[in-house]
Amino acid sequence: MDKYLKKFIxxxxAVIFALCLVISGMAFIYRNFTISNYNFIIFLTIVTFGGVTTLLALSIPIILIAYKTKxxxxxxxxxxxxxxxxxxxxISVFLKFLRNNKDTIRRFYININNILTESAGVKFKPEDVLLILPHCLQNFECKIKITADIRNCKNCGLCTIGDIKNMTVDMGIKVMVVTGGTAARNIIVKEKPKIVVAxxxxxxxxxxxxxxxNLCVIGVTNERPNGPCKDTFVDVETLRNKLISIIA
Structure with missing residues (x-):
């Protein structure tokens, strides 16, 4: 039997069995629970949601102050x-329901995540830092394969890859250029850095x-004047400052 078909079956x-268990559990509750049991479950749900909502409400001023003071x-x-x-x-579900662009709230989350990470004040050795770059930073017309090794870059100046390569060599930081999220995750598993700058x-x-x-991540958004995934760029000085702030 085809292995894909075998997995599907x-x-x-497994899903049908799990659904049967859920149905059986609901039938048991229906037959054996009293009104007081239902009231207790509803009360417990209200208390739980109320507690979580209160904690979230208390966290908002803390997040806003952190965002403003850095x-x-x-x-x-x-x-x-x-x-x-x-x-x-x-918030993402709410924005999807409203058919609203999520990039603004995504950028806020990235910025506040950076603040929370940097505020810990932990410094790392250069060899424990991994810089991950998207392949779309490379000039679209370039024929050099830098996803295999960024050192293949010839420093032609048509994109920022050359400047970043030189910067990371001076700092002693490992840098990888990836084709997507899956490749990035595989590299992280392989290299086992203590912090990632992406x-x-x-x-x-x-x-x-x-x-x-479970890993410290600092994010730097790229700029996309030609749309996504083609001839994007990043401010090298901003990237340099992010790296300097975490290196011992």
């Missing part, structure tokens, strides 16, 4: 990070930050 049976107490940063991780998906569009940065929650 296996997971289909600094936050490390003990409060954990609370602010938790709140952001709860709020952001909810350049990408808002959507890819958000996806990456959420995918590697």
């Amino acid at each position: 296996y997971f289909s049976i 600094i936050i107490n490390p003990s409060m940063a954990v609370f602010a990070k938790w709140s952001l991780n709860v709020l952001f998906p909810l 350049v990408a569009c808002e959507r890819d940065l958000i996806s990456g930050i959420f995918d590697v929650k």
